[in-house]
Amino acid sequence: MATRCLLVDDEPLAVQLLRQHIGQLPFFEVAGSCANAVEALEVLNHQPIDLLFLDIRMPQLSGLELLKSLRRAPPTILTTAHREYALDGFDLDVVDYLLKPVTFDRFFQSVERFLRRSQQPLSNVLTSSEPQVIYLKSGYKYFKLDLRHILYVESMKDYIRVVTTERTIVSKYKLGDLERELQDKGFLRIHRSYVINMAHVTAFTASELELGVHRLPVGDSYKAYVEKTMPRR
Structure with missing residues (x-):
């Protein structure tokens, strides 16, 4: 079964880059993308999502506010251009914290961390x-x-x-x-x-x-x- 990823970011170029990175991994797929946290909340309430890539600074509702509002958040990797939110993110038990622009090697490290946490080692x-x-x-x-x-x-x-x-x-x-x-x-x-x-x-x-x-x-x-x-x- 493929790992279903949801991308939440109001920057189209950031979403496109994550799509490219995910496209290089077998058994991972982009289940959808949302431009804001309100849209993401709707998706999360109606679709199974295995891994959430979540921007922090977005209109209406921030990524951190979205996580706090969820009763049961999926494993989450935060993506942002702002270092100052790192501690807040880890307080919410996120998988990782990626700084934009996200390079593939750093993205890959986050995916391996997610798989270790879910006890699915990424074999060669x-x-x-x-x-x-x-x-x-x-x-x-x-x-x-x-x-x-x-x-x-x-x-x-x-x-x-x-x-x-x-x-x-x-x-x-x-x-x-x-x-x-x-x-x-x-x-x-x-x-x-x-x-x-x-x-x-x-x-x-x-x-x-x-x-x-x-x-x-x-x-x-x-x-x-x-x-x-x-x-x-």
Whole structure:
């Protein structure tokens, strides 16, 4: 289920920037946006909202006044250009306090704080409702990867290198953890440093596999398993 976000801000450019940031996160969606707190109150009374992005200085009713008026406020991230309201916000137990203009890295930290608080850790790999798709985090972005296009994954100590037919992505992740994510999806561990997509194997021997132009070694402790697992016609 996607995390439904409500954006409350009377500055269109601020709303547009938050929409762009949220659009880079899988499983997050903008449920709506409001130009003032009165409109937001109407939405909150009639729709389920999981995360509220709330400006403080707005006409009619401030963001802080809105929070105080709610019997049960959703988790809230305050957005404002004014530092002086920070203590007031934390007195209301908000998730975080973002200063405008909101950069993506600072926004991302707030989202991770929200997920930790709701006990939903943001993994470097997110599975999708689409059975052949995962999202892999590289830097501050999540990349949508079609499993059918992955050639192989290489371990680089605390990182992995994912080579696909279209691109190469490096992510801070353990190869063993990704191997578990790919279990029963046509992937095979052939070496302590390599997991391959069996669909792309073009030739193999007891000690080496070829995936088109890529030639990868088979580890000694994996040879018997690879020999038994690789399909033959």
